[in-house]
Amino acid sequence: MTTAPLSAALRVPTRLRALAALPFVLAATAYPLLFAVWSGRLPDPLATHFSTGGEADGYTGRTAFAVLGTVLLLALGAGWTALVRRGALWGAWLTAGLLGTLLGLVVGDNLDAADPARVVSPLSNLAVAAAVGGVLALAGHALSRLVPPEGPAGAEGGAGPDAPRLDLGAGELAGWSRATASAPLTALGLLLLAGGAAGALLGPWPLLPLAALIAVPGLALARVRVNVDRHGLTVRSTLVPRPRVHVPLADIAGADVRQVDALREFGGWGYRVRAHRTGVVLRSGEALVVRRGSGREFAVTVPDARTAAALLNTLAERRGRL
Known part of the structure; x- marks a missing residue:
């Protein structure tokens, strides 16, 4: 496995992290400004909790609500800034737009209210917030073009002579299965x-x-089962039928084992998408890495990955792929 120098690996995330932080900084700046500008027109406490019909049924002090919203925006911004990747920048902008708009609309609903118990927050606020979040998601996606794509990582080519294989007879069938959790x-x-x-x-x-x-x-995705058999590689949640990832045996050019760093290489845990690879990453450590016919890689962190890779290489070799 080849690894780029750390200084080179950090140049791209610096710009990416700045773009991920930007919408949260803007929202966390604009939100307190609403309280400063409208301080004389807002009741204290504010109506901040509403029934499904939009009627107020919960209240929060004006200062407490201002602090709570600002801290929530900054906390989510910090999380996105630390873990975001180029292909998910739109998600940071969507989150900031959706939450920032919802908080601002709740403040607007309280504007000039003589009695907070009579404040109504219509369900149309959700549609407005979703629309703003959608627009900002498109903006985030467009801004991701300012960040150079990550280069491919890991070994080049398919499974070489040193790649693991199982000694199976011509008529033997085999399967491998392992559950793992994050x-x-x-x-x-x-x-x-x-x-x-x-x-x-x-x-x-x-x-x-x-x-x-x-x-x-x-x-x-916190607990998945990884299966390898004559159909290829399947990764599915053990809790629900979906999500499910399947790589057909006909699309497998080779398989190997690699040590991965969940945060540094994939930006976090769960289903991760990078420029030249995807993965189900539940932890740092041993991972089964499959090279597809298109040249892209799929990785899943799972114990005993070497046995799974060996079986995939043997089964793929039988198909004449290797």
């Missing part, structure tokens, strides 16, 4: 759900759905 993904998902529940009690009611939207996909 403690970081599980912890992050549960913390997000807990934070969303706390925010739903103390802050605007959309916080719980927003937290669930982020946490549930992560929890679905």
